[in-house]
Amino acid sequence: MINTAIPCSEPWGMLPGSQPVRLFTLRNAQGMKVAISDLGATLVSWLAPDRAGRLGDVVLGHDTPAEYLASTAYMGAIVGRWANRIAGARFVLDGVEYTLDRNEGPNLLHGGNAGFHRALWDAEEDDGGLVMRLHSEEGEAGFPGNVDVTVRYSLDDEGELSIEYGARSDAPTPINLTNHAYFNLTGEPGTDIRGHVVSIESDRFFEVDAALIPCSESLVAGNAFDFRQSAPIGARLDWPHAQLTIAGGFDHCYVLPGTALEGRPVREVARAYDPTSGRELTVSTDQRGLQFYTGNFLDDEPGRNGSRYARHAGFCLEAGAFPNEINRLERDHLIVRPDKPYRQVTKYRLGVAANA
Ligand code: GLA
Numbered sequence: 001m002i003n004t005a006i007p008c009s010e011p012w013g014m015l016p017g018s019q020p021v022r023l024f025t026l027r028n029a030q031g032m033k034v035a036i037s038d039l040g041a042t043l044v045s046w047l048a049p050d051r052a053g054r055l056g057d058v059v060l061g062h063d064t065p066a067e068y069l070a071s072t073a074y075m076g077a078i079v080g081r082w083a084n085r086i087a088g089a090r091f092v093l094d095g096v097e098y099t100l101d102r103n104e105g106p107n108l109l110h111g112g113n114a115g116f117h118r119a120l121w122d123a124e125e126d127d128g129g130l131v132m133r134l135h136s137e138e139g140e141a142g143f144p145g146n147v148d149v150t151v152r153y154s155l156d157d158e159g160e161l162s163i164e165y166g167a168r169s170d171a172p173t174p175i176n177l178t179n180h181a182y183f184n185l186t187g188e189p190g191t192d193i194r195g196h197v198v199s200i201e202s203d204r205f206f207e208v209d210a211a212l213i214p215c216s217e218s219l220v221a222g223n224a225f226d227f228r229q230s231a232p233i234g235a236r237l238d239w240p241h242a243q244l245t246i247a248g249g250f251d252h253c254y255v256l257p258g259t260a261l262e263g264r265p266v267r268e269v270a271r272a273y274d275p276t277s278g279r280e281l282t283v284s285t286d287q288r289g290l291q292f293y294t295g296n297f298l299d300d301e302p303g304r305n306g307s308r309y310a311r312h313a314g315f316c317l318e319a320g321a322f323p324n325e326i327n328r329l330e331r332d333h334l335i336v337r338p339d340k341p342y343r344q345v346t347k348y349r350l351g352v353a354a355n356a
Helices: 065-070 233-237 242-247
Strands: 008-015 019-027 033-037 042-049 055-057 090-093 096-099 122-126 129-136 147-155 160-169 197-200 204-208 214-219 251-255 267-273 279-285 289-293 316-320 342-352
Touching: 008 065, 019 122, 019 129, 019 147, 033 147, 042 342, 197 289, 204 242, 242 251, 267 289, 267 316, 279 316, 316 342
Parallel strands: none
Antiparallel strands: 008 019, 019 033, 033 042, 042 055, 090 096, 122 129, 129 147, 147 160, 160 342, 197 267, 204 214, 204 251, 251 289, 267 279, 279 342, 289 316
């Protein structure tokens, strides 16, 4: 009998320089299997049952570490030090201006040139979960502070994958981490996510400029961005809206309910349901922002088992701070200091919908 509480690991190829990469597997009593690599602390695969009990992979992934290194899709990775964009690749902290990597036009995207998603993390089993650790040197991508990051993945028997983030720094620095999993609950490679029915508990989102930097807050009421009542992604993608044209689909941060900047409870904020398989995903987080991204940049991306991923082959629900929030007036809560570590908890739960 398999002890589902202990993650097992296997070799998963080599990085240039002969560094071995490993793949760890978490299992639960429902037969779910979640594979996570120490390359990028990446969620590589999540096998979950459909309404008939058949296992299917609900996240997009590549077959090899080399494909992860070559890709710009950030599939399933932990993204940092700063997830999403920082406008002008700069910010000012305690009177000092910091200049960051410009890896998307004049802006920083997802941690800059190196990024946590391409790093090899230390991994160890911890009380049934998997703990990944990464050291990020002062000056990485231009950020101050030597930072030690911890990400703990754990899977329970109800199908909930918890991701608990922590980071410490020896000097003040902004930190904003997220997981960049692309979900496609059909479990069928090569399909799109237009039929998924999504709800997001939010009445506001950030409109973006042509470089996808948030420029103003906008209400969702009466337009394509309103997911307070569940709606199929495809129908909404077809709804004329200048913001969908700019981004080629949804690539926008929703403002989650609650005014607290810190110490927020973990609460359910979004759901996605796939009518074909009956699978349902629930997202809970203590963060203020939720980036809804419909895989608009996917363009013949190498997928699992030789498949290819086209535009809208997957969607992401990335919990974190608001993009470019470090350049907003109210941003002290984003600064990690030696006596103030970074914390985040986000949970993805997979099941079969009650009426499926
Ligand atoms: C995020 C961004 C997108 C895109 C993807 C990665 O979700 O918001 O614009 O950069 O990552 O391709």
